[in-house]
Amino acid sequence: MTRPVRVAVQIQPGGTPDYRTWRDAVLAADDLGVDVIFGYDHFHRPAMEALVDGKPVLFDEQPDVANFEGWTALASWGEITSHAEIGLLVTGVGYRNADLLADMARTVDHISGGRLILGLGAGWYEKDYTTYGYDFGTFGSRFDLFDESLIRIENRLAALIPPPVRKLPILIGGTGPKRSLPAIARHADIWHAFQDLDAFRRLSDRVDELAASFGRNGADIERSTLWENEGSADAFRAAGVTLFQTELTADDGYDLTSLKEVLAWRDNG
Numbered sequence: 001m002t003r004p005v006r007v008a009v010q011i012q013p014g015g016t017p018d019y020r021t022w023r024d025a026v027l028a029a030d031d032l033g034v035d036v037i038f039g040y041d042h043f044h045r046p047a048m049e050a051l052v053d054g055k056p057v058l059f060d061e062q063p064d065v066a067n068f069e070g071w072t073a074l075a076s077w078g079e080i081t082s083h084a085e086i087g088l089l090v091t092g093v094g095y096r097n098a099d100l101l102a103d104m105a106r107t108v109d110h111i112s113g114g115r116l117i118l119g120l121g122a123g124w125y126e127k128d129y130t131t132y133g134y135d136f137g138t139f140g141s142r143f144d145l146f147d148e149s150l151i152r153i154e155n156r157l158a159a160l161i162p163p164p165v166r167k168l169p170i171l172i173g174g175t176g177p178k179r180s181l182p183a184i185a186r187h188a189d190i191w192h193a194f195q196d197l198d199a200f201r202r203l204s205d206r207v208d209e210l211a212a213s214f215g216r217n218g219a220d221i222e223r224s225t226l227w228e229n230e231g232s233a234d235a236f237r238a239a240g241v242t243l244f245q246t247e248l249t250a251d252d253g254y255d256l257t258s259l260k261e262v263l264a265w266r267d268n269g
Helices: 019-032 070-080 098-111 126-131 139-159 180-187 197-213 230-238 257-268
Strands: 006-011 036-039 048-052 055-058 085-088 116-121 170-173 190-192 222-226 241-248
Touching: 006 019, 006 257, 019 036, 019 070, 019 257, 036 070, 036 116, 036 241, 070 085, 070 098, 098 116, 098 139, 116 139, 139 180, 170 180, 180 197, 190 241, 197 230, 230 241, 230 257, 241 257
Parallel strands: 006 036, 006 241, 036 085, 085 116, 116 170, 170 190, 190 222, 222 241
Antiparallel strands: 048 055
């Protein structure tokens, strides 16, 4: 399957002085012609030191800062944007009943005229769980719930009246060989990963193998990764990535400079 190169931007609410500032950044990205606008599903902004092999390394101190909830914001984005697809990167399935989450997604899809991407994950940020009264559990228990929720969400989406405007694209992130990759191969329409190029190629081949075992064509799963620079993006594009994601944060006032650079690369490619 030949796909166009697309640009996604995650516009994080953590640290924003007010909702309108966050909203204005979303509108500005949509006006620039970005393909996808993501929020996040955190009740507190994770204070991350780095990403190592695609996994967050947190600072010891996790301070409270201004923040806003993602799904209620998505409903608003469906009304105020006109071009970009919208979603959260990604929704933690442990925070909501899976059938309710499917109904929320269906509703936002209708509000947006069929532009929702349903990003789903097992959840990882302990502070979100403990301060809001959810059971953090273990890696295994969170992934057991994730696997169960994926099936419940698919079944509920098929039963809703009316159904979503389109078949909702399911985005799943991760690179773990035992739990993440099988879930991606079975359920995902978009796979988001952050690995070095050689590792990505190996994992991409594995996703194709697993997809075939579930009766799917791995080429039907769009590949997504983080934008670093033009040279890196060219190499990942040659390896099959077509969705490149950057981010805007309140820390730099939602500066659009980097986003404009990514869009220029897309448009000149």
